[in-house]
Amino acid sequence: MTVVDSGARAGGTSPPARHQKNARRQRARVLGRNPSGLLFSAPYLAYVLVVFAVPLGFAVWMSFHDYLFAAPGADVDRPFVGLDNYTDVLTDPDVRRSFVNIGIFLVINVPLTVVLSLVLATLLNQAVRARVFLRVAFYVPYVTASVAVVGVWLFLFSGNGLVNEVLGPLAPDPPWLINSFWAMPTIAFFVTWKQLGFYILLYLAALQNVPRELYEAAATDGAGRLRTFWSVTVPAVRPATVLVLLLSTIIGANLFTEPYLLTGGGGPNGASASPVLIMYQRGIEQGTPGVAAAIGVILVLLVLLVAWLQRRFVGGGES
Numbered sequence: 453m454t455v456v457d458s459g460a461r462a463g464g465t466s467p468p469a470r471h472q473k474n475a476r477r478q479r480a481r482v483l484g485r486n487p488s489g490l491l492f493s494a495p496y497l498a499y500v501l502v503v504f505a506v507p508l509g510f511a512v513w514m515s516f517h518d519y520l521f522a523a524p525g526a527d528v529d530r531p532f533v534g535l536d537n538y539t540d541v542l543t544d545p546d547v548r549r550s551f552v553n554i555g556i557f558l559v560i561n562v563p564l565t566v567v568l569s570l571v572l573a574t575l576l577n578q579a580v581r582a583r584v585f586l587r588v589a590f591y592v593p594y595v596t597a598s599v600a601v602v603g604v605w606l607f608l609f610s611g612n613g614l615v616n617e618v619l620g621p622l623a624p625d626p627p628w629l630i631n632s633f634w635a636m637p638t639i640a641f642f643v644t645w646k647q648l649g650f651y652i653l654l655y656l657a658a659l660q661n662v663p664r665e666l667y668e669a670a671a672t673d674g675a676g677r678l679r680t681f682w683s684v685t686v687p688a689v690r691p692a693t694v695l696v697l698l699l700s701t702i703i704g705a706n707l708f709t710e711p712y713l714l715t716g717g718g719g720p721n722g723a724s725a726s727p728v729l730i731m732y733q734r735g736i737e738q739g740t741p742g743v744a745a746a747i748g749v750i751l752v753l754l755v756l757l758v759a760w761l762q763r764r765f766v767g768g769g770e771s
Contacts, residue, residue, distance in 0.1 A: 508752065514745035521741060537746040547747060550718075550725045551754075553636050557726070558704050558758075560640035565651055565700045566693060568644070573655030574685055587656075591649030598646070602713045605642055629715050632723040639710045639724055647703070651696050658692035659685070690766075697762045705755045708732065727751045 515537050522528040541547050576587055593601060608614050609628040616623035624631050628638045666688065670680045686693075707726040711718050717733075718725030727747055735744030 511745040511748050514742055515749050517742055519742040519745070521739070533742070537742045538750070540743050541746045541750060546722055546725065547727070547730055549722055550727045550730045551751075553722075553724060554705060554707060554726050556636050557640045557643075557707060558701060560637055561644050561704050562697065562700045564640070564644045565648065566696055569648055569651035569696060570655050570686070570689065570693070572648070573652045573659060574681060576652065577656055577659045587652070590652050593646045594649040596646075598709045598713065601646065602710075605714065609638060626720075629724075630720050632720050635715055635720065635724040636711075639707070639714055642714065643704065643707070643710055647700075651700070654692055654696055655689060658689040662688040694763065694766055697766060698759050701758055701762065702755060705751060705758075 516532060516534060517530045518533050518536075519530050520528050572590065576583055576590075580586070606613075606629070610616075611627040613627070616627060624634050628634045662685065666684045667680060670684050675683065706728050708728040711724040711726055711729055712732075715724040718729050728751070731744040731747045731751075734747065735741040
């Protein structure tokens, strides 16, 4: 007579089968539903590990030591100093002002980037004349080196530049880039203009995936262009908007080239200095890389916090 397990007779699963099922669940939780994706993403993961994760870990270590640059193989004492570097950073008025400056920059740059890139992408996605030419025209500044276009902006916003000639008595005095109030907003406008083409392409790619039936249904309901844009286009490209927010925030927080070139290194009197520019000055010019590393760690934490808030309130918790 054959003895059958009571769980099997009741239609349940035998212990070995349950064990295999749990193992598959654990494997899927770790590797995902399609483990082959890890194989394709492995080169990029290795790149991120080597280029970002390892330097970030080393920067954290540097921030807790009195680090000095030395020739390869030289034996240099780098003592542990605890939180001294962070204390120096938090009590340095120039560093605090640089974080305020980058906050002003992001408040101007990020909303302008999102709004202008979405509106322009929506217009360029329609059947307009010279559409290909306009797409290329918006993208050219992004692929052009900042050094090449900075000279144009210096000419436009100088004391006797074209902008001041057009504004006449309304032009600020002193001029834009040497004005403590207008220096950072001017840089924000420059960066927005230069990088707009990249974000337009992101939105154009998202707009290709919006079903045409949604626009047809809106037109049937009598919705106008503005209503269709707000009720159909904006919700449909929400994942792209989250991506644009994150990228513009991360890239903007690492601002360096523009204030270095446009205002001669953060002028006037530090009004356009960014944290990354201060890091360069402290670490390379003044020879205190431990302090520069502490600035970098604080900047990373603040950017992660802002990115999380954006993901939480704009992304809506979508995967």
